[in-house]
Amino acid sequence: MSSEGDLLHVVTADQISDRRRRFGKTIVWGSAGLLFLVAFLQAADHNGWLDIGFETWRPTLYAYVLWGICLCAAQVIERGEHGKRTLFVLPATLFVVSMVVFPLLFGLVIAFSDWNLSSPDGRQFNGLDNVRQMWTDPFYWNALKNMVYYTLAIIVEYAIAFGLALLLNAEIRARKFFRVAFLLPLMLSPVAVSWMIGKSMLENRFGPIARLLRELGVENPSFFSTPEVARMMIMLMDAWTYIPFMMIMILAGLQAIPRELNEAAEVDGASVWRKFWEITFPLMLPVSITAILIRIIFKLKLADIIINVTSGGPGGATDSVTSFIFREYRDRSNVGYGTLLAIVYLIIIAAAMTILIKAVDRWMRPRY
Amino acid sequence: MKVEHYNAIIRAQLSRRKMLKGAASVGALAAMGGMAGVPSALADSHGNLRAEILKIPGVGKGSPTDADWQKVGEMTLGPTKERVAEGEFEGVELTFMGLNNQNLHNFLFRGFLKPWEAYTGAKINWVDLAQADYNPRLQQAIATGTVDFDIIEMGAPFEGDTAGKGLLDEMPDWVEEQIEADDLVGYLQPPVGTWDGKKYRITIDGDCHTFAYRKDYFGDGAIGGASVPRTWQDVNAVSKALIGKEDPLTGLPAHGYLDPLKGWGGFGFYFLENRAAAYAKHPDDPAWLFDPETMKPRVNNPAWVQAIQDVFDLIAAGAYPADQINADPGTTGFQQFLAGTGSMLMWWGDIGSNARTSDTSVVGDVVGFGINPGSDRVYNSKTGAWEETYNEAPNMAYLGWGVYVTKRVSGDAKKRKAAWSAAAHLGGKDISLWMSAYPSGFQPYRNSHFQFDEWEAAGYDRAFIEDYLLSNAESYNHSNAAIEPRIPGIFQYYSVAEDELAKGYAGQYASAQETADAIAAAWEKITDQIGRESQIALYKASLGM
Numbered sequence: 001m002s003s004e005g006d007l008l009h010v011v012t013a014d015q016i017s018d019r020r021r022r023f024g025k026t027i028v029w030g031s032a033g034l035l036f037l038v039a040f041l042q043a044a045d046h047n048g049w050l051d052i053g054f055e056t057w058r059p060t061l062y063a064y065v066l067w068g069i070c071l072c073a074a075q076v077i078e079r080g081e082h083g084k085r086t087l088f089v090l091p092a093t094l095f096v097v098s099m100v101v102f103p104l105l106f107g108l109v110i111a112f113s114d115w116n117l118s119s120p121d122g123r124q125f126n127g128l129d130n131v132r133q134m135w136t137d138p139f140y141w142n143a144l145k146n147m148v149y150y151t152l153a154i155i156v157e158y159a160i161a162f163g164l165a166l167l168l169n170a171e172i173r174a175r176k177f178f179r180v181a182f183l184l185p186l187m188l189s190p191v192a193v194s195w196m197i198g199k200s201m202l203e204n205r206f207g208p209i210a211r212l213l214r215e216l217g218v219e220n221p222s223f224f225s226t227p228e229v230a231r232m233m234i235m236l237m238d239a240w241t242y243i244p245f246m247m248i249m250i251l252a253g254l255q256a257i258p259r260e261l262n263e264a265a266e267v268d269g270a271s272v273w274r275k276f277w278e279i280t281f282p283l284m285l286p287v288s289i290t291a292i293l294i295r296i297i298f299k300l301k302l303a304d305i306i307i308n309v310t311s312g313g314p315g316g317a318t319d320s321v322t323s324f325i326f327r328e329y330r331d332r333s334n335v336g337y338g339t340l341l342a343i344v345y346l347i348i349i350a351a352a353m354t355i356l357i358k359a360v361d362r363w364m365r366p367r368y
Numbered sequence: 369m370k371v372e373h374y375n376a377i378i379r380a381q382l383s384r385r386k387m388l389k390g391a392a393s394v395g396a397l398a399a400m401g402g403m404a405g406v407p408s409a410l411a412d413s414h415g416n417l418r419a420e421i422l423k424i425p426g427v428g429k430g431s432p433t434d435a436d437w438q439k440v441g442e443m444t445l446g447p448t449k450e451r452v453a454e455g456e457f458e459g460v461e462l463t464f465m466g467l468n469n470q471n472l473h474n475f476l477f478r479g480f481l482k483p484w485e486a487y488t489g490a491k492i493n494w495v496d497l498a499q500a501d502y503n504p505r506l507q508q509a510i511a512t513g514t515v516d517f518d519i520i521e522m523g524a525p526f527e528g529d530t531a532g533k534g535l536l537d538e539m540p541d542w543v544e545e546q547i548e549a550d551d552l553v554g555y556l557q558p559p560v561g562t563w564d565g566k567k568y569r570i571t572i573d574g575d576c577h578t579f580a581y582r583k584d585y586f587g588d589g590a591i592g593g594a595s596v597p598r599t600w601q602d603v604n605a606v607s608k609a610l611i612g613k614e615d616p617l618t619g620l621p622a623h624g625y626l627d628p629l630k631g632w633g634g635f636g637f638y639f640l641e642n643r644a645a646a647y648a649k650h651p652d653d654p655a656w657l658f659d660p661e662t663m664k665p666r667v668n669n670p671a672w673v674q675a676i677q678d679v680f681d682l683i684a685a686g687a688y689p690a691d692q693i694n695a696d697p698g699t700t701g702f703q704q705f706l707a708g709t710g711s712m713l714m715w716w717g718d719i720g721s722n723a724r725t726s727d728t729s730v731v732g733d734v735v736g737f738g739i740n741p742g743s744d745r746v747y748n749s750k751t752g753a754w755e756e757t758y759n760e761a762p763n764m765a766y767l768g769w770g771v772y773v774t775k776r777v778s779g780d781a782k783k784r785k786a787a788w789s790a791a792a793h794l795g796g797k798d799i800s801l802w803m804s805a806y807p808s809g810f811q812p813y814r815n816s817h818f819q820f821d822e823w824e825a826a827g828y829d830r831a832f833i834e835d836y837l838l839s840n841a842e843s844y845n846h847s848n849a850a851i852e853p854r855i856p857g858i859f860q861y862y863s864v865a866e867d868e869l870a871k872g873y874a875g876q877y878a879s880a881q882e883t884a885d886a887i888a889a890a891w892e893k894i895t896d897q898i899g900r901e902s903q904i905a906l907y908k909a910s911l912g913m
Contacts, residue, residue, distance in 0.1 A: 117507040118529055118857030119898045139867065204691040205620070205709060224694035227874070311631050314693040315874025316867075331633050331863035333507045334897075 014080030024078035031063075031070035038063040068094045111340035117333035130340040140341060142316045143324040144348075146231065150302055150320065153235045154295050158288065160239075161246035166276075168247070169254040179251075186244040190304040193241050198309035202233065224310055227317030234318045237305050242298060246291045253287030254280070289360050293353065300349055321345050417443060419825060421802045427827030432806050437479025444799040445483055447546045448789055457786040458489035462777075464790070465505075466521035468496040472809040473521060473769075477794060484793050490786045492519075503633075503859055510535060518777050518787050524560055524569065524767035528856040528906050530774075531563035537773040539567040543788045547795040551814045553844040555764055555851065559912040570795035572803070573768035574813025576849075577642050577714045578839040579738040580723075582731060584616045585711040591622055592711055599742050599758075600646050603712060604678050607687045610711070617734060618708040621689070626700040626710040627679050629693045629873045631866030634859035636697055638765040640869065642714040643678055645850040646743035647671035649761035653749060654911045656761075656850055657861075658891075663903050665891040667865065668884035670754065671747035676872065676880040683873060693873060706731055714740060716765070717811035720836040724829075737839035739846065761850045762843035768813055771795055812840055854910035857898050864890040 039060045044050040072090055075083030114126040134140055168179050185193070202223045204210045213221035224230040257280065265275045303322035306312060312319035312327070321341070329338030421443055424436045464481075467473040474496045481492055495517055497505055506522070509515050510529055522530065530536050544567065552571055561569030585592035591613045597603045607624025615622045628639050648671035649656040658665055666672065682688060689695075689709055697715070705713040706722060706729040713719065724732040742760030747753075771791040777784040793799070797816060804812040805826060812818065818841050823833045843849065852858070865887045872883030895903050 114897060116857065116860070116894070116897045117511040118860065120533065120856070120902050121899060122511065203703070205689070206707070220690035222691040225691050230694070310694055311696070313630050313870045313874065315871045315876045317874070327863065327867065330504045332860040332894075333504065333511075333857065334860070
């Protein structure tokens with residue numbers, strides 16, 4: 001056993017022969033060569049240059065899997081103990097590359113294509129035409145504007161979630177029951193929420209809420225007729241589903257605050273409000289920011305309730321970007337344009353979230 | 369031949385050769401007129417079969433179950449047995465792609481085809497899809513060259529996408545004989561089901577929108593006036609006149625015509641078409657959605673604009689129930705009309721079959737049927753002028769479901785025969801009677817479906833069934849029926865039109881004309897994207913031009 005090198009992380013330092021290293025290199029390059037060969041033959045067959053009889057792209061997939069196995073094996077063959085450490089990450093990396101990075105690249109190709117599934121010409125590269133179309137598409141901009149409203153509603157959701165978390169953190173009767181009861185909406189599928197609430201309880205003729213309002217003197221209660229009310233109802237249903245999620249995160253944070261801090265403040269004579277504003281709220285900021293960021297990500301994906309209840313109406317007032325892309329892609333088979341919209345949305349989300357995280361990070365960093 | 373008879377022959381060790389010889393002798397005798405009683409006996413047993421299957425499970429005796437479907441499937445195997453020997457398709461596996469709407473469609477087909485599988489030895493694998501998933505699944509399979517099904521339940525509007533791209537197998541002549549295709553109602557005869565003169569479709573459904581109205585709203589002293597509205601002008605006038613009155617059945621506010629103002633994945637556009645058909649479908653012109661020479665949309669011509677304006681007028685007058693802007697066709701049909709809200713509606717035949725059988729319907733005793741209302745004037749696209757003459761044009765919305773066989777089986781004679789045999793079993797004359805009389809998702813579509821005595825004998829109320837069936841029959845056989853264009857991407861046109869209409873109904877466009885112009889502009893884009901020249905050719909072909 002060697003007494004040199006990284007003794008902290010490596011148990012043994014292998015003596016690896018040149019022959020073994022060459023073998024490792026050979027299987028990696030050999031399988032890579034095979035992969036390229038099969039992919040080339042497959043492409044040639046697909047484009048009609050050769051007639052090999054490949055019906056699907058499976059041969060290329062198998063060659064890729066073989067290359068992946070050889071690459072992993074070669075780590076150990078060539079580098080011994082060091083290679084074994086690599087194996088903790090490499091298979092997962094290869095999997096992510098195949099399932100995320102490659103489809104994303106493929107998606108980019110589609111995004112710059114004119115591809116209507118009904119077109120006899122199939123997919124055609126069309127440069128920036130889809131971007132130009134997006135730029136002048138009032139439906140997309142309207143949906144983006146709606147997303148701003150939906151996202152801003154998170155501030156109210158956060159306040160409610162914080163209040164509920166404080167209540168559940170207090171010494172109240174049946175606390176465990178309420179904790180479970182308040183979590184129930186989160187366990188429901190948004191599709192179920194849309195049908196149970198949006199389509200049944202809020203049904204304007206027989207729905208119990210409409211009946212109650214009628215009893216209270218509202219002549220024709222309607223929940224989805226005007227843009228503002230319809231948007232508000234969608235926000236409420238979505239909030240009802242996801243407030244428990246924020247609440248449970250905040251509650252976990254509240255329970256982690258050391259009791260001594262509040263006790264010390266009490267000894268100093270701090271009021272309830274002072275204790276909250278000077279101790280609880282600042283200590284809860286990291287948890288709050290995390291909860292809000294995750295909630296924003298959830299909110300930006302909002303679609304199911306809208307698709308089920310309003311289909312984006314009235315006149316696009318409740319449309320979200322995802323529900324619009326859903327119609328463009330699924331109802332109209334406009335794959336190229338739909339993909340471009342999705343990718344632009346992804347970029348907007350990634351950029352906005354990065355900026356937000358940076359800003360929050362700077363704001364929250366303690367300054368001594 | 370019934371199953372038990374066939375089994376008896378097998379038990380008696382009668383060989384297939386002997387059996388065929390016997391059948392040939394019977395046929396020869398019959399041809400010579402030597403057995404005068406045979407044809408009538410056969411007809412009697414056939415008539416008995418139809419009466420017998422209509423007793424399964426019996427009208428008013430609950431919804432049919434899988435056991436009932438299997439029983440019907442077994443009793444109607446006769447035509448299959450005439451053409452296929454027992455066990456002939458041993459080892460054949462077929463994939464059938466269809467819908468699972470309301471637990472019907474594929475659920476029935478499974479039951480119907482179980483005895484067929486047992487008899488022929490073939491095995492069927494099923495791909496069940498929800499209605500909303502159907503279009504994208506089919507489009508993706510076509511576009512990516514991954515058609516992984518041998519038999520498909522498909523609507524005629526998709527013939528452009530499939531037959532037009534050479535993905536379907538041509539129907540053999542024996543299938544046409546087995547299903548007795550000449551019994552189909554007029555509008556389902558070719559060119560529907562054909563492409564470039566070749567036949568591809570086994571029809572299992574007929575589709576058209578018919579007019580349903582509340583009889584208690586109309587008549588002497590009734591709140592809607594003495595007679596049922598005959599034109600769309602009347603429909604609008606009555607709808608406005610009913611504002612502020614009370615529904616005679618429910619005591620809630622009375623309403624007139626129910627337009628769905630929310631989209632339904634493209635299907636909602638059919639409902640504007642109902643109004644537009646009377647104005648835009650000129651008897652001398654088969655086209656009414658596009659100009660067949662240029663594919664220029666007609667959706668913004670004065671006829672279509674009038675249809676949109678009619679809806680705008682009712683919105684402005686406050687004639688619709690509250691929240692109508694959020695009502696899709698499912699809502700207008702099932703949550704409003706059948707539940708007692710509103711007095712007039714256009715829908716598929718489901719309203720008729722549900723009015724008396726659905727637990728949620730309250731209008732069973734007061735519902736009447738008719739064909740699509742007409743108009744006092746019709747727009748002539750060729751002259752660009754209105755003609756002051758009465759016109760009516762029933763909307764053949766969707767043209768009904770059919771069963772098609774894909775090219776996947778074309779290279780294998782045994783598999784091909786098996787696929788067509790399975791499809792033909794579902795499209796048989798007798799099984800179709802059962803499907804049109806019981807919950808199946810399919811409307812009557814054969815001339816033989818309109819023998820009212822059969823329905824009455826099965827337990828239906830004569831007056832109700834005559835009213836309901838005649839509204840279908842008169843629509844199907846109308847000389848100026850508005851036929852669905854079977855062009856690729858037709859639902860893309862409808863879907864984008866729904867989005868623009870929603871904006872118009874919400875007041876985001878200044879006028880009906882502006883709304884119609886926005887639809888036309890979106891349609892032009894789709895045509896350019898799919899390919900104008902090919903669309904022109906396919907549109908003309910689909911209209912039989």
